[in-house]
Amino acid sequence: MPTDITVLDLSAYVGLTAVGFVTLNMLLGTLMAFRYSPVRQWPHRRFNYFRLHNLSGYVALSLAVVHPLVLLFDKTAKFRVLDLLHPVHSPSQPLENTVGAVALDVVAIVVVTSYLRIRLGRRLWKSFHFTIYIAAAALFWHSLFTDPALKNSPVDFLDGGKLFVESCLAQSPYSPPSATATPCRNPASLLTLNASLGCFRIWKQWKHGQQRYAKLCQRGAGGTRCANGGWSSRTLASGEQPGLVVRASPRLLRLSRSSSAVRWPP
Numbered sequence: 001m002p003t004d005i006t007v008l009d010l011s012a013y014v015g016l017t018a019v020g021f022v023t024l025n026m027l028l029g030t031l032m033a034f035r036y037s038p039v040r041q042w043p044h045r046r047f048n049y050f051r052l053h054n055l056s057g058y059v060a061l062s063l064a065v066v067h068p069l070v071l072l073f074d075k076t077a078k079f080r081v082l083d084l085l086h087p088v089h090s091p092s093q094p095l096e097n098t099v100g101a102v103a104l105d106v107v108a109i110v111v112v113t114s115y116l117r118i119r120l121g122r123r124l125w126k127s128f129h130f131t132i133y134i135a136a137a138a139l140f141w142h143s144l145f146t147d148p149a150l151k152n153s154p155v156d157f158l159d160g161g162k163l164f165v166e167s168c169l170a171q172s173p174y175s176p177p178s179a180t181a182t183p184c185r186n187p188a189s190l191l192t193l194n195a196s197l198g199c200f201r202i203w204k205q206w207k208h209g210q211q212r213y214a215k216l217c218q219r220g221a222g223g224t225r226c227a228n229g230g231w232s233s234r235t236l237a238s239g240e241q242p243g244l245v246v247r248a249s250p251r252l253l254r255l256s257r258s259s260s261a262v263r264w265p266p
Contacts, residue, residue: 007074011067012148016161018063019143021056022107022136023168028053029132054114061111064104068097077150092150096142103138106131140169 005013028049038047071079083090087097113120113128120128143165147153156162 007070008077008148008150011070011074012161014063014070015067015143016164018060018067019139019165019168021060021063022139023171025053025056025060026132026136027171028056057107057111057114061107064107068100068104093146093152096146099138100142100146103135103142106135106138110135140165 031049032053036049038045038049068079068084071077071084072081078091083097084101087101088094090097110129110132113125117125117129144157144162145155147155148161157166
């Protein structure tokens with residue numbers, strides 16, 4: 001039995017698809033931040049999820065642009081091009097539409113700066129890239145509190161579209177475990193908590209890596225690598241230089257080669 005899909009329904013479906021791709025993009029970005037390897041871990045095969053991460057970002061931006069453009073073809077909505085560019089005075093739900101426009105602008109900034117990340121440099125690019133959390137907060141807020149029919153009706157959190165957005169929010173990569181989660185019925189507060197927890201985990205992982213690197217440098221300067229993978233603190237013979245770190249990182253090896261205090265084997 002055929003069903004009639006209105007322009008408003010099409011716009012809502014496009015927006016929900018954009019929410020799904022943004023969620024997928026954040027999940028893949030989290031795997032990259034924690035250096036997930038599909039070869040060492042499941043599914044134990046080569047899989048270029050970095051390319052999928054970029055592709056999902058491009059698709060999410062494209063759908064986010066198409067989502068408001070569809071409203072121009074609905075005569076009952078009475079949306080103009082100016083209302084899409086400056087939705088503060090839009091004919092319906094100006095606050096929700098303004099928040100959605102902020103999400104679209106930030107997603108565009110993240111995608112464009114990711115495309116130019118080599119020219120911008122890693123430090124400046126990461127500063128722009130972490131604004132994706134602002135875009136996600138605005139996107140989820142817009143999706144949850146906007147009436148798809150544009151009638152300013154009360155929010156029905158048990159609606160099919162709202163349930164999909166809530167499931168994407170629950171699958172956020174920084175959601176706390178259920179055993180230690182604090183009950184919270186405010187989606188904005190929950191997203192803020194998850195984003196803060198995720199930033200803390202990334203900082204903790206980076207700090208742990210810095211400590212391991214410093215410890216590896218100290219071992220390489222005063223010890224000798226043994227055959228079984230351990231370290232020996234034996235006394236060096238007369239004229240002997242400190243031993244070589246055999247399994248050091250490429251960055252440490254480059255630093256070691258530039259130093260005259262390291263003895264390299266033939």
